Amino acid sequence: MGSEDTGTEPTPGHPRPTRRGLLGALGAGLAGAAIGGAGSAAVVSASFDTGNQGSARGVVPFHGTHQAGIITPAQDRLHFAAFNMLPNVGREGLIKLLRDWTEAAALLTAGKPVGAGAAPENALLPPDDTGEALGLGAGHLTITFGLGRTLFVPADETTGEDPYGIRHRLPAAFEPLPSFAFDLLDATQSGGDLCVQACADDPQIAVHAIRNLSRIAAGRAHLAWSQLGFGRTASTSREQDTPRNLFGFKDGTANVMAQDTRALNRDIWVGSEAPGWMQGGSYLVARKIQMTIETWDRASLGEQERIIGRTKIEGGPLSGGTEFEAPDFSAERGGAPAIDVEAHVRLAHPENNGGVQMLRRGYNYVDGSNGLGQLGAGLFFICFQKTPETFVTVQRSLKPDLLNEYIRHIASGLWAIPGGIRQGEFVAQALFD
Numbered sequence: 001m002g003s004e005d006t007g008t009e010p011t012p013g014h015p016r017p018t019r020r021g022l023l024g025a026l027g028a029g030l031a032g033a034a035i036g037g038a039g040s041a042a043v044v045s046a047s048f049d050t051g052n053q054g055s056a057r058g059v060v061p062f063h064g065t066h067q068a069g070i071i072t073p074a075q076d077r078l079h080f081a082a083f084n085m086l087p088n089v090g091r092e093g094l095i096k097l098l099r100d101w102t103e104a105a106a107l108l109t110a111g112k113p114v115g116a117g118a119a120p121e122n123a124l125l126p127p128d129d130t131g132e133a134l135g136l137g138a139g140h141l142t143i144t145f146g147l148g149r150t151l152f153v154p155a156d157e158t159t160g161e162d163p164y165g166i167r168h169r170l171p172a173a174f175e176p177l178p179s180f181a182f183d184l185l186d187a188t189q190s191g192g193d194l195c196v197q198a199c200a201d202d203p204q205i206a207v208h209a210i211r212n213l214s215r216i217a218a219g220r221a222h223l224a225w226s227q228l229g230f231g232r233t234a235s236t237s238r239e240q241d242t243p244r245n246l247f248g249f250k251d252g253t254a255n256v257m258a259q260d261t262r263a264l265n266r267d268i269w270v271g272s273e274a275p276g277w278m279q280g281g282s283y284l285v286a287r288k289i290q291m292t293i294e295t296w297d298r299a300s301l302g303e304q305e306r307i308i309g310r311t312k313i314e315g316g317p318l319s320g321g322t323e324f325e326a327p328d329f330s331a332e333r334g335g336a337p338a339i340d341v342e343a344h345v346r347l348a349h350p351e352n353n354g355g356v357q358m359l360r361r362g363y364n365y366v367d368g369s370n371g372l373g374q375l376g377a378g379l380f381f382i383c384f385q386k387t388p389e390t391f392v393t394v395q396r397s398l399k400p401d402l403l404n405e406y407i408r409h410i411a412s413g414l415w416a417i418p419g420g421i422r423q424g425e426f427v428a429q430a431l432f433d
């Protein structure tokens, strides 16, 4: 646990470990050993506290202080799914579903098939596991579970209904997202009582996870919508190279990284101010953002860079310097601000948003074409933050963003991500105490 992929080839998003990484892992191991008398459980939880980083054989630990799939080095593939509860399932049915999902997710993320596997003893029965991930390994699969507000308060708030007996546990911060300027949201791809984010190195591993969790949910919850993503659009660890989005720009340069403990505790992880089941958790916002890439491709390089506020190839701020140089918003070029007053990075920067930060973890998507010779392409934007208010603040400040001419938000969702899952427990267990 907690060691790196020392014996395997590098995989996309998981380059061969650096000497620094190996020394860090060795240090973590020694720290675990130093706990000594506390035995293996203490060593295990020491490795959990690293935030579910990748470990041997492409396995990311499922159990820990935080759910995996948030500060885990972003994998290259995504299958994101939203589920709605079926009528009359009730509190015990929801608990059983979360228990079954947790048990299956622990197996899947370890690279094992669910239940009795793909080949049951009785060939007259359908196999428990659908089989398409056999032989593929764990592929750094992470499965992150979220609870929608509609689980606590039904969409029609006035009925006073409380089918799962958790209405009184709704966190104060868990307010619905407001509508934003230019939103054109498709309700059939938005929201949901539950969400599951599956990320992996291999799309078949991520799809297998969602497919099998959906199967396990039968009779209790049904798949409302799902989204495939390829090509991560953020780094979540300083050990990763910055990837590019479909506008061809480096994306994720100024992200909150796994190593930024202070920023994580201040802006991403829910703390002791919240109910126990949310502590160590976060709030996930997903926005499906269509990008009119054909129009973008006709904009000059200079215009593209003005819109983003960074150079395209290097990713440095237009105020000067290389990729990781801090932008200087007061810098001028030829009597005008070097970074346009309506450039994306200026408006999104903490300096323009009361200092708040989010952890971005989105993916590119292409959903085919629209029959007019244009790709249905965009960014499945995912971000994690301590409170949904952070997203609201930043999204509101993007109202005059020059980027808005080339993008359109077409779907949206917000889920509470409970804290990490401990061995023998199920996700959000403390919510039902």
Ligand SMILES: C=CC1=C(C)c2cc3[nH]c(cc4nc(cc5[nH]c(cc1n2)c(C)c5CCC(=O)O)C(CCC(=O)O)=C4C)c(C)c3C=C
Binding pocket: 245, 247, 249, 250, 251, 252, 253, 254, 255, 287, 289, 290, 291, 308, 310, 344, 345, 348, 349, 350, 358, 378, 379, 381, 391, 394, 395, 398, 407
């Ligand atoms: C509400 C939050 C954000 C949305 C929605 C969003 C959409 C979006 N972003 C890009 C491309 C880039 N974004 C970059 C930086 C950046 N974006 C956000 C937030 C949202 N982006 C933040 C908080 C930041 C960091 C700002 C900072 O502190 O400097 C960048 C620059 C590289 C980087 O730092 O990541 C690019 C490029 C697209 C294409 C897009 C919608 C399709």
Ligand SMILES: [Fe+2]
Binding pocket: 344, 348
């Ligand atoms: Fe952005």
